[in-house]
Amino acid sequence: MIDKIFDSVAAAVEGIRDGATVMVGGFGTAGMPSELIDGLIEQGARDLTIVSNNAGNGDIGLAALLKARRVRKVICSFPRQSDSYVFDGLYRAGEIELEVVPQGNLAERIRAAGAGIGGFFTPTAYGTLLAEGKETRIIDGRPYVLESPLHADVALIKALKGDRWGNLIYRKTARNFGPIMAMAAKTAIVQVSEVVPLGALDPEHIVTPGIFVQRVVQVQPAVAATKAAA
Template identity: 70%
Template sequence: MINKIVASIAEALADVRDGSTVLIGGFGTAGIPAELIDGLIAQGAKDLVVVNNNAGNAEYGLAALLKSGRVRKVICSFPRQVDSWVFDELYRSGKLELELVPQGNLAERLRAAGAGIGAFFCPTGYGTELAKGKETREIQGKQYVLEYPIHGDVALIKAEAGDRWGNLVYRKAARNFGPVMAMAAKTTVASVHEIRELGELDPEAVVTPGIFVHRIVRIPRVATQAGGFRKAA
């Protein structure tokens, strides 16, 4: 019987190795798998390469992972924000490498990894520092830059609901990078707020099919006074 539900975050992340490339879903603060990131900090893997849309906010979530000193390199599109002081300090002091990737390129490089595409030409970045050292080519009168897929050892993503086969549905903008990251990683761990019985998820609404998901952890959700949500204590 296929059952990808695991009892705890610690169990789901137990085999993450030092030096892993970790794909972390989320767009800004939308869809960030905060509980999984906290679990990765507790797990202790180091020398990590982290792929995310940004480089963390304040001192929680991804920023907390950076602050723990266990990340060697960040691949992202928006490293600097008003509250990205953890990244700023580490980068300026030479303790953290950065690979800056235009957002569309980031999504396509992840998708290419999941689709088995060896490389692709993209016009974004041509003639800028982002194309330095990369192969370029003129195609039908337009200049392109050769880009390579981003493969992950582990993907940490957040979904709204899933079933024991690993099928996932997302909540609105929390969907963002989750689907392509799930495809691009050797092992995908998803946190969900709801576990549904087989057949309860509308097949037309399933964005990430279970073939791309290896472990699911249920994270309780409780309402806050402001009407939002936070993780259970």
């Protein structure tokens, strides 16, 4: 019987090795798998390469992972904003590496990995520092840059509901990078607000099929947990 449900966050993130490349879903805090990130901090893996849309907000979630000095390199499209002071401090001190990727290129590089595409040409970043050392080509009179796929050892994703086969649906914009990251990683670990029985999810509404998911854990959202305790 296929059952991808794990009893705890600690069990779900077990085995993530030092030096792993980890994709982290989320667009800012929307769809950020905070509980899985906290579990990764407790798990202790170090020297990680993080692939994410941004480099953390405030001092929670991804920023907390950076603050714990567990990350060697960040690959993202939006490293700096008003509350990215953790990353800012580490970068200015030379304690973390950064690879900036235009957002559309980032999404397509992740998607290409999941789709088995060896690379793609894009006009974005042509003629800039981001194109240095990369193959360029003129196609139909327009310049393009060759970009490579982004693979990962692990993806940490947040979804709304999942079943024991790993089929997932998301909540509105919290979906963002989750589906393509699940496809691009060797092991997709997903936190869900609710585990439902097989057949409870409308097949027409399933965004990520279970074939792309290896581990699912149900977590209680922090806000709900706080209200329940009050």
